[in-house]
Amino acid sequence: MRLSRIITLIHGVVLWSLTTIHGQINYEESLAGSHPLPDPLRFEDGTAVGSAVEWTGRRRHELLRLFEDCVYGVFPPRPRMQDFRIVRRIPNALDGLETRLDIALWISPDGESPVLRFTAWLPADADGPVPAFAGVHLFDTSRDFPSPAVGITSESAQGEKALWAGMETGRAILRQGFALISLDIDALAPDGEKRYRTGALSQLRAQTALEAGRPESGALGVWAWGLARVVDYAETDPHLDGRKVIAMGHSRMGKAALWAAANDQRIAMVISNNSGCGGAALSRRNFGESPAHICRVFPYWFSSRFSDYSPHPETLPVDQHQLLALTAPRPVYVASASEDRWADPKGEYLSLFHAQPVYHLLGVKSQLPQEWEPVAHAHQGPLGYHLRNGAHNLTTTDWKHFLNFASGYFRP
DSSP: OOHHHHHHHHHHHHHHHHHHHHOOOOOOGGGSOOOOOOOTTBOTTSOBOOSHHHIIIIIHHHHHHHHIIIIIOOOOOOOSOOEEEEEEEEEEHHHHTEEEEEEEEEOSTTOSSOSEEEEEEEETTOSSOEEEEEEETOEETTSSSOEESSOEEOTTOOTTHHHHHHHHHHHHHHHTTOEEEEEOHHHHOOSSTTTGGGSHHHHHHHHOOOOTTOOOOOHHHHHHHHHHHHHHHHTTOTTEEEEEEEEEEETHHHHHHHHHHHHOTTOOEEEEESOOBTTTBOTTSOSSSOHHHHHHHOGGGSOTTHHHHTTOGGGOSOOHHHHHHTTTTSOEEEEEETTOGGGOHHHHHHHHHTTHHHHHHTTOOOOOOSSOOOSSOEEOSSEEEEEESSSSSEEHHHHHHHHHHHHHHOOO
């Protein structure tokens, strides 16, 4: 049986289970609702944002705080101390195509273990510092070559061939002059309600007191914090261009990538693949996974207050188009899959579409079609989008679009 078909079946079982446990999930567009979206260019007091200066100096900070308080929790601060150590180096790997570095980060002089581990694959023949795709659990770090960690397959791959499809994807990225960086989720924030605080958050809590009355970061915020630390490292490594780090994520890690780019403006570009609820998809649309469902199953991903709004997401003071707008004026790419109705592909597109006014205010022109096109089509403007045929996955087709998009901005 094709690997993609197996993944689709497993995904279907999960969705059936959630529907059975938590009630009917809507997949009818006529029932999706049409709640008005909060205006990214209107302050909380109701007055309009009239200039780029007002957006940058006030409205942007206002939205960040609202997302912290109502959705993700307070974004963890940069540590007072950072000690990056290269714990393993493998030169001339993958037939001489790349150099592999295993890197660990300590944030306390008496820390018994690092709070972050990540692997960087660098193009071996690069003449100077190179741009990099960076993501949490993006590639499998247990192998010397970059192979798939999150279901990277070709549409025709079966069984073990899927692994080689993933390795060939890694080769293609390296040949085009991009580095690959993959973060280890377990050291950073293990993906479990009882364990996520045992990673970086435990050491950060000891260093910094949370402002009274504000919610602590959920797991998504810690994963996003890890991406910001990768930018810190890239700024110190002469082989990497710290000004050209692309935050990249699939599914829940796509949510983390978007939140990282919103908080750290050094991230040069963000790519979200099938990120769905809490990521690119609008919360106010009653389609596929809803805030109520995600807060029941994964409450620890978010601020403790997100669940207060989740039964009635129309009461949230923010929605996800404003999250995408926080990346402006930097490029952002959102990718959807036709069979991934759980992630609400149309809601992901509408979120990107309604982020455009902020880009326009900042002088970045974008002309996405007003109507979502339910066919495979790629928009390669400053706000990029494609809808791929198939299921919830990260495929070679997705990577071809992402490489084309990134190469248009960051030619190595």
